[in-house]
Amino acid sequence: MYKTEKTVLMLKTIATIGGLALLLWTLGLPSLRFADAANNTTVSDTLSDSAPSAASTHTIDFVSPTGVTMGSTLVLTFPTGGSEFDPSSIGQNDIDLLVGGSNVPAADWSVATTATSITLTLNSTSIAPGASSTILIGTNATNEGSPTSDILNPSSEGSYEINLAAGTSDSGSMRVVILSSVVVTASV
Numbered sequence: 001m002y003k004t005e006k007t008v009l010m011l012k013t014i015a016t017i018g019g020l021a022l023l024l025w026t027l028g029l030p031s032l033r034f035a036d037a038a039n040n041t042t043v044s045d046t047l048s049d050s051a052p053s054a055a056s057t058h059t060i061d062f063v064s065p066t067g068v069t070m071g072s073t074l075v076l077t078f079p080t081g082g083s084e085f086d087p088s089s090i091g092q093n094d095i096d097l098l099v100g101g102s103n104v105p106a107a108d109w110s111v112a113t114t115a116t117s118i119t120l121t122l123n124s125t126s127i128a129p130g131a132s133s134t135i136l137i138g139t140n141a142t143n144e145g146s147p148t149s150d151i152l153n154p155s156s157e158g159s160y161e162i163n164l165a166a167g168t169s170d171s172g173s174m175r176v177v178i179l180s181s182v183v184v185t186a187s188v
Helices: 002-027
Strands: 041-047 058-063 073-077 095-099 102-104 109-113 117-122 132-137 158-166 170-178
Touching: 041 170, 058 158, 095 117
Parallel strands: none
Antiparallel strands: 041 058, 058 132, 073 117, 073 158, 095 102, 095 132, 109 117, 158 170
16 A cells, blocks of 8 residues: 555656646747847847748847947848748848947948848947847838848748847847738628
């Protein structure tokens, strides 16, 4: 009888721990990173059009906890393989950099692009730690001239991760969903 009570107590304990672990997992708590102080916070990318193969502007908002010093870079890396974004046609006039809601003149930074990335180099400016920053990419970037190019969305529907490295130590990622148009109808 003693072994049965001990076994039941052990099974209850295991079931409680398993249930608690399942609850925490569904709430997303295991993905919290308490020790990573250099992760960009509030990283988001808003597309003007999320349809496959559509030309879309990007509005990227982020906060860099340690800031970005003069001479450092902001690097946006788009996913590769098969159906992908291609930012290689983006130029200086197609990008605005805002820090604290104010435009940073294009003379203070430069841009370089490849088929999978956009790199902004802060030549004569910096971003203070904790400053709210925005990068406008495409025809929504109107502070520095006449933008002409947007980024073409992938041709396949799906969820795509875009990474942002800010300076030497801060990084973060965001997801965008490419989805065909959805028609919603209602009757009253």
